[in-house]
Amino acid sequence: MRLPDLSSSLISSIVNFLYPAACPSCSNPTDNLTFAPFCSACWGGMKHYAGPSCSICGIPLVSTCADRCRSCLKNPPVFSRASSFGLYDATLASVVHHYKFLGIRRLAKPLADLLMFYDTAGIDALISVPLSPRGLKDRGFNQALLLAAALSREKRLPLVIDVLRKVADTPPQVGLSAKERAANVKKAFVCTGKVSGMNILLIDDVMTTGATVNACAQQLLRSGARSINVLTLARASLL
Numbered sequence: 524m525r526l527p528d529l530s531s532s533l534i535s536s537i538v539n540f541l542y543p544a545a546c547p548s549c550s551n552p553t554d555n556l557t558f559a560p561f562c563s564a565c566w567g568g569m570k571h572y573a574g575p576s577c578s579i580c581g582i583p584l585v586s587t588c589a590d591r592c593r594s595c596l597k598n599p600p601v602f603s604r605a606s607s608f609g610l611y612d613a614t615l616a617s618v619v620h621h622y623k624f625l626g627i628r629r630l631a632k633p634l635a636d637l638l639m640f641y642d643t644a645g646i647d648a649l650i651s652v653p654l655s656p657r658g659l660k661d662r663g664f665n666q667a668l669l670l671a672a673a674l675s676r677e678k679r680l681p682l683v684i685d686v687l688r689k690v691a692d693t694p695p696q697v698g699l700s701a702k703e704r705a706a707n708v709k710k711a712f713v714c715t716g717k718v719s720g721m722n723i724l725l726i727d728d729v730m731t732t733g734a735t736v737n738a739c740a741q742q743l744l745r746s747g748a749r750s751i752n753v754l755t756l757a758r759a760s761l762l
């Protein structure tokens with residue numbers, strides 16, 4: 524039997540308190556309930572990436588000489604700009620893995636806190652990248668939606684739900700090239716709600732080539748949205 528969210532979160536907190544787990548990142552005992560099983564030193568050690576990056580898709584660049592990456596110069600995405608908290612490596616990758624694949628949902632709030640660096644001036648609403656009905660059933664929760672919900676509360680911005688839907692099950696993007704990823708998600712999303720004239724901040728957990736968020740942005744713009752900006756926790760690379 525599946526326990527309700529509140530109960531499972533409470534039970535998990537009590538278990539962590541009574542039997543402290545080892546931090547998955549450094550193996551030291553977990554010293555807090557907020558970030559558990561991660562220790563506060565590892566959590567605090569995750570820093571916002573502020574190095575050179577593409578002014579559109581946000582991918583890290585090797586120097587500050589160029590403003591845009593090769594991909595955005597050749598084939599720019601339809602979203603205005605993508606930003607991430609950090610790079611998908613070390614502790615951040617492990618945290619995202621525990622949140623998303625091991626189902627530690629209570630990390631949504633502290634993870635949303637990492638996104639508070641983002642200036643939401645001019646943003647009208649948040650929308651999260653949806654899962655397909657089967658994807659949602661398999662995982663039991665939408666990691667992007669929980670993140671967006673926590674951020675909308677912190678930023679006092681509306682969260683628009685059920686407007687953007689994923690109507691096709693797509694194979695995992697892992698192992699696919701940028702071109703294959705774009706083809707994979709091309710017809711996966713539909714927008715059926717009113718987003719006319721809205722400046723939307725699209726939320727997801729991880730961005731790699733941007734194929735998924737670009738496919739979502741295409742549908743939102745087609746439905747009349749004024750602009751789409753993208754915010755993710757982590758920026759992964761295909762390499």
Ligand SMILES: [Zn+2]
Nearest residue numbers: 546549562565
């Ligand atoms: Zn640690």
Ligand SMILES: [Zn+2]
Nearest residue numbers: 577580592595
């Ligand atoms: Zn770029």
